[in-house]
Amino acid sequence: MHRRHEPSPLGRVGRARRRLVLAVLLVLAAGCAQDLHEASWDDLVDARQQDSVDRGWVPEWLPEAATDVAEVNRPATGEVVLRAHLPDDVAVDACTPTDDVSVRPDLADWWEPADDGLRLVCDDGWWVVRADDTLWAWTIADREEPT
Numbered sequence: 001m002h003r004r005h006e007p008s009p010l011g012r013v014g015r016a017r018r019r020l021v022l023a024v025l026l027v028l029a030a031g032c033a034q035d036l037h038e039a040s041w042d043d044l045v046d047a048r049q050q051d052s053v054d055r056g057w058v059p060e061w062l063p064e065a066a067t068d069v070a071e072v073n074r075p076a077t078g079e080v081v082l083r084a085h086l087p088d089d090v091a092v093d094a095c096t097p098t099d100d101v102s103v104r105p106d107l108a109d110w111w112e113p114a115d116d117g118l119r120l121v122c123d124d125g126w127w128v129v130r131a132d133d134t135l136w137a138w139t140i141a142d143r144e145e146p147t
Contacts, residue, residue, distance in 0.1 A: 036107060040070040044084075058082060059126050059137060061094030066135070072108040079105040082137040092135070095120035095128050102127045104138055111136070 039057065041047040044066045052058040057071050057080055066084040073080040081104075086092075098121040104113065117131030129136045 035076065036072055036074055038072045038108065040068075043067045044069060056080065059122065059124065061092065061122060061124070061126075062137075063090050063092065065090045070110065072111065074105075074107060078139070079107060080139050081105055081107050081111045083111060084135045084137075085133050086130070086135045088133055092120060092128060092130070094124070095122040095126070101129070102138075103140060105140055
């Protein structure tokens with residue numbers, strides 16, 4: 001007669017621990033896909049010194065007069081949102097007025113573009129809403145270049 005082998009209580013604890021560790025690793029791996037990078041600068045000069053324009057986090061066309069520049073981006077997807085203060089008399093020459101607005105990523109609590117501002121589209125795939133002295137800009141992943 002064969003004796004049926006019952007797993008020891010320690011064996012069950014070991015399997016449960018391995019399952020728990022695996023579950024934690026899966027949650028952490030899923031969270032990594034959603035990682036956000038956030039940065040802010042006093043002005044565009046500071047942003048350029050930290051290579052933020054070269055990295056694509058701050059658009060090249062942002063006027064030098066921009067201050068209080070803040071951005072959040074999701075490196076895995078290429079989405080970027082940006083807010084900057086810009087004097088009313090400073091134009092954004094690289095962008096043209098539009099009635100269209102692309103989908104706006106929602107990456108930051110502070111990022112709430114006005115619905116009634118001047119809407120612009122830029123040649124490099126950035127979209128802008130300008131309200132008073134605040135410029136809101138964003139670009140999304142897998143975007144089509146404006147025509």
